[in-house]
Amino acid sequence: MNPKTFASLSRAMALGLLRDRTAAFFMLVFPLMFLVLFGALFKNDSTARAEIVQVGRVEIFDSLPREEREGLEEVLEIRRSDDREKALEEVRAGDVDAVVWQEGDEVRLRYSAADQVRAGNARALVGSVVQQANIAATGQPPAYALTARQVEDESLKAIQFLTPGLLGWAVAMGAVFGSAFTLVNWRKKRILRRLWLAPVSAGTVIAARVGVSVALALVQTAVFLGVASIPYYGLELSGHWWLAVPLVVCGTLAFMSIGLVVGAWAKTEEAANGVAQVVILPMAFLSGAFFPLDMAPAWIRTVSGLFPLTYLNEAMQDVLSRGQSWGAVLPVMGGLLLFAAALTAVAARLFRWDDA
Amino acid sequence: MTDAAITVEGLRKRYGDVQAVDGVSLTVERGEFYGILGPNGAGKTTTLEMTEGLRKPDEGTVRLLGESPFPRNPALLRRMGVQLQASAFFEKLTAREQIRTFASLYGVPAERADAMLETVGLTEKAGTRENRLSGGQAQRLSIACALVHDPELVFLDEPTTGLDPQARRNLWDLLRAINGEGRTVVLTTHYMDEAETLCDRVAVMDHGRVLRVGAPAELVAELGVDSLEDVFLQLTGREYRQ
Numbered sequence: 001m002n003p004k005t006f007a008s009l010s011r012a013m014a015l016g017l018l019r020d021r022t023a024a025f026f027m028l029v030f031p032l033m034f035l036v037l038f039g040a041l042f043k044n045d046s047t048a049r050a051e052i053v054q055v056g057r058v059e060i061f062d063s064l065p066r067e068e069r070e071g072l073e074e075v076l077e078i079r080r081s082d083d084r085e086k087a088l089e090e091v092r093a094g095d096v097d098a099v100v101w102q103e104g105d106e107v108r109l110r111y112s113a114a115d116q117v118r119a120g121n122a123r124a125l126v127g128s129v130v131q132q133a134n135i136a137a138t139g140q141p142p143a144y145a146l147t148a149r150q151v152e153d154e155s156l157k158a159i160q161f162l163t164p165g166l167l168g169w170a171v172a173m174g175a176v177f178g179s180a181f182t183l184v185n186w187r188k189k190r191i192l193r194r195l196w197l198a199p200v201s202a203g204t205v206i207a208a209r210v211g212v213s214v215a216l217a218l219v220q221t222a223v224f225l226g227v228a229s230i231p232y233y234g235l236e237l238s239g240h241w242w243l244a245v246p247l248v249v250c251g252t253l254a255f256m257s258i259g260l261v262v263g264a265w266a267k268t269e270e271a272a273n274g275v276a277q278v279v280i281l282p283m284a285f286l287s288g289a290f291f292p293l294d295m296a297p298a299w300i301r302t303v304s305g306l307f308p309l310t311y312l313n314e315a316m317q318d319v320l321s322r323g324q325s326w327g328a329v330l331p332v333m334g335g336l337l338l339f340a341a342a343l344t345a346v347a348a349r350l351f352r353w354d355d356a
Numbered sequence: 357m358t359d360a361a362i363t364v365e366g367l368r369k370r371y372g373d374v375q376a377v378d379g380v381s382l383t384v385e386r387g388e389f390y391g392i393l394g395p396n397g398a399g400k401t402t403t404l405e406m407t408e409g410l411r412k413p414d415e416g417t418v419r420l421l422g423e424s425p426f427p428r429n430p431a432l433l434r435r436m437g438v439q440l441q442a443s444a445f446f447e448k449l450t451a452r453e454q455i456r457t458f459a460s461l462y463g464v465p466a467e468r469a470d471a472m473l474e475t476v477g478l479t480e481k482a483g484t485r486e487n488r489l490s491g492g493q494a495q496r497l498s499i500a501c502a503l504v505h506d507p508e509l510v511f512l513d514e515p516t517t518g519l520d521p522q523a524r525r526n527l528w529d530l531l532r533a534i535n536g537e538g539r540t541v542v543l544t545t546h547y548m549d550e551a552e553t554l555c556d557r558v559a560v561m562d563h564g565r566v567l568r569v570g571a572p573a574e575l576v577a578e579l580g581v582d583s584l585e586d587v588f589l590q591l592t593g594r595e596y597r598q
Contacts, residue, residue, distance in 0.1 A: 008460035012446045012453065019448035019485075185447060193410055194444040198461040199430035353410075 005200055009208035017178065017212065027177055028220065031170030035162065035224060038290075039233045042158035050122040051077040052109075053087040055101040060133040076125045098122040159235045163228040164244075164316035165289040169280075170224065171217045171248055172309050175255035176262065176280055178213050180272040183263025192353055210256065217252040218245065225320075238323035244316055247329055250336040251312040257343035264350035283307045288314070308339050360419075361386045361509055361540040362407060367416035369402050369564075376402045377413070378564035384542060389535045391555035392544045393588060395597040399564040400544040401441060401513055407542070408438050408511050420509060434462060437507035441514055443498045445486040451497050452482040455504055462505035469504055476500040476530060492523030496530070503534065510534060512543040516550060528554060548585040558584070562592045 018024050054061060061069075061078060072078075079096070081087050087099040088110060097118045098111040109126050111119040135142050186192045195205055221244060228235035258279060266272035284290065286300060287309035293301055304310045311332045318328035362384035369377040377399045384390045394400045406413045409425025409432075418425055423432045445454050452473060459469035473479055476496040481489060489497060495515055502510060515531070516524045524547075531554060535541045545551055551558050552572045559569045568575060568591055575587045 002463065004463070005460050008457050012449055012457040015449060015453065016447045189447070190440050190442050190444040191446060193440060194438075194458075195461070196410065196428070197408065197433060197436075197438045198458070199433040200461045201430075 002200075002204065006204050006208050006211075009200075009205060010212050013182065013209055013212045014215075017216070023177065023181065027170075027174040028216070031166055031173060031220070032223060032227065034169075035166045035227060038162050038166065039159050039228065042162065043233070050075065050098070050118055050125055051079065051096045052098040052100055052122055052126070053079050053081050053090065053096050055081055055084045055087055055099060058100055058102045058107060060107060060129050061100075063133075064129075072125070072129065076122070098126070100126060157234065159228055159233045160321035161292065161317065163224060163235050164320045165287075165313050167221060167224045167244075167248075168251065168287070168309055168313040168316055169284045169289040170220050171251050171312075172255045172283065173280055174216055174220065175213050175252045176259040176276050177273075178216070179209065179256040179259030180263035180266065180276050181259075181269060182209060183260060184266050184269050184272045187352065187354055188268070190354060196353070210253070213256055214249055214252050217248050221245070221248050236321075238319070238321055240319050240323070240325045240329075243319040243325065243329045246333060247312060247315055247319065247336075250333045250340075251308070253340040254308045254312075254336040254343075257340040257347065260347035261343050261350065264347045264352070267355060283309050286310070287312075308336055311335055359386065360384060361388065361421060362390075362542065363417075363419040364403075364407055365417050367403060367406055367413045367418070369399075369406060369411065369414050375564050377406065380416070380561070380564070380566050382407075382559055382566065382569070384540060386540055387535075387538050388540055389531075389554055389556045390540070390542045391551040391558040392542065392561060393546065393548070393551055393558050394544075394561035395546065395592050397597055398561045398592070400561055402564075403561070404511060404513055404542070404544055408436070409433075434505060435507055436509040436511065437502035437505065438511045439498050439502040439513060439515060443486070443494045445494075445498070448485060448487075450483050450485050451478050451489065451493075454486060454497060455501050458501040459504045464505050472500045472504045473497075475503075477526070490523075492519045492526070495519060495523070495527065499527070499530065508539055510539050510541045512541065514544055514546070516545065516547060524550070548583065548588055552584045560588060560591050567591045 017027075064072065084099065084101060087096070090096045091099050091110060091112050094112060094114055097115070098109055100107060100109050102108070107126070107130055109123065111122055113119060186195075225235070225237065225241075225244075227233065229237070259276065262272050262275045262279065266275055286293070286304045287307050288304065289309060293304055296304070315329050315332035318324035322328075360383045362382065364380060364382040367377050367380040368375070380399070380403050382390075382392075382403075392400045392403060402411065405411045406416075407418055407420070407425075409418070409420075409428065412426060420432055421435055423429060425432060446457060449457065452470065455469045455473055456466050459466065459472075470479075470482075473482055476499060478493060478496055478500065481493055484493075486494065486497070499512065499515060502512070512531070516527050519527065528550070531541065531543070535554075543554070555572060557569060557571050558575070560567045560575075568587075570578065572584045572587075576582070576584060579587050579590055581587055581590060
């Protein structure tokens with residue numbers, strides 16, 4: 001392989017891609033917009049601190065020891081007010097989750113059913129405080145104690161989930177569209193034929209094309225991690241985050257192979273675009289790139305298990321957010337490469353030099 | 357071993373039901389300007405593509421400069437320059453970027469590519485993207501890309517189709533100059549005036565066969581007509597094609 005030829009072909013391909021404004025936008029900027037938007041949208045999702053208004057004196061809160069009170073305030077924000085009617089109005093408007101006040105020995109809680117999760121949260125928290133106070137009132141030590149803790153790093157905020165997922169989607173889009181368009185366009189414009197007539201090896205041409213896609217994917221990775229790491233979004237990378245690099249490389253190869261099949265089959269760029277969308281959209285939605293699939297019906301999870309993006313996303317989350325290492329990555333890398341090999345073989349069967 | 361630049365014997369190629377090329381034999385001498393003429397669908401392009409080694413003939417043999425283009429022969433590819441019928445350009449690249457990219461495929465330095473651009477009079481358009489070049493400029497660029505590595509053997513497929521008279525005359529001068537430097541040039545065309553002024557010899561093709569080969573003036577004399585166009589019409593008839 002001649003390095004000069006390789007460099008100049010890579011340059012020609014990269015320029016062709018980047019100068020196509022629409023393609024560059026959809027492949028590079030569009031996914032980043034999702035990260036910027038979703039990241040801002042779900043920024044405070046994980047705190048889910050219930051907010052209640054306390055009207056007048058409420059014994060169980062007011063008599064809490066300081067230490068316990070601070071613990072409670074991590075999950076429950078208590079604001080004081082003297083105007084119960086106004087506080088109730090705030091609950092109805094959804095500005096706060098509940099109002100609490102005391103009448104004699106009775107602690108009264110009023111909440112809105114509009115946001116069931118937060119209302120339930122507020123109810124459970126106030127309920128548990130009441131229970132504790134009751135037990136304390138008996139003068140006996142509690143019979144059982146519950147200590148619960150999240151399995152992930154406590155910082156597992158939405159951005160920790162969004163970054164690997166959206167990055168996987170971005171890499172998939174870039175690689176599928178990139179290779180499909182190149183193949184269709186080069187066949188249509190007879191560049192394939194022209195290259196056949198030049199003393200350049202197929203290996204050099206393929207290496208240049210793969211190199212451009214891999215380089216773009218790595219730039220995307222750097223930009224995504226960079227943007228997500230700014231304090232506003234606050235992505236915290238776990239120890240082996242750099243394993244995302246080989247993962248992205250293998251993912252790019254796998255998705256390029258999808259693009260090759262599409263490009264080998266499609267006669268026009270329009271057809272390639274349509275088919276690529278049909279492949280990518282369901283894959284993105286069902287791979288957990290946008291939302292977790294833990295709650296999805298079993299059949300969706302089965303379908304999801306067929307997509308390489310699902311495994312890429314899972315492994316990316318493992319190394320970027322969950323502190324996992326080679327063990328989580330190697331099987332996925334192997335699988336992605338196998339997938340790439342299989343689909344490339346299919347593409348080779350469908351390959352045509354020209355449309356004639 | 358023959359000394360001819362191109363020897364083609366008994367070429368046949370079938371696409372489905374269509375016998376595109378049906379037993380073509382040609383010999384092109386070194387330094388010759390050779391024209392393949394024929395109406396649309398006569399099999400000119402298929403013959404040319406099989407000769408270049410782009411398509412494998414069903415039957416027949418091709419020798420270029422004494423070598424076979426099959427299997428793909430990089431040493432031979434360096435010695436031939438090909439302009440495809442459609443202008444095969446990389447998308448979104450400027451004229452200079454195109455020719456430099458093609459030059460690098462042959463290991464030719466960028467300065468030589470720029471000089472070639474000058475030769476075809478495109479230095480002013482060097483920064484223009486391929487899709488904004490006029491028809492004549494695009495043709496000149498694609499010929500420049502075919503010549504950038506200084507080939508001995510040049511194939512041009514309908515290089516002047518769709519050009520205005522000025523652009524055609526300019527291209528003719530360019531093609532004559534290429535041939536004048538001692539290169540063997542093979543072109544297909546359906547412009548008879550073009551063949552008459554440029555070609556040392558022409559082969560008139562129809563229905564996948566060579567009907568007649570000879571110098572334009574000889575053919576005119578032989579058939580007792582006024583021009584090559586009359587030769588052509590007499591040989592290929594007057595019905596509409598495609």
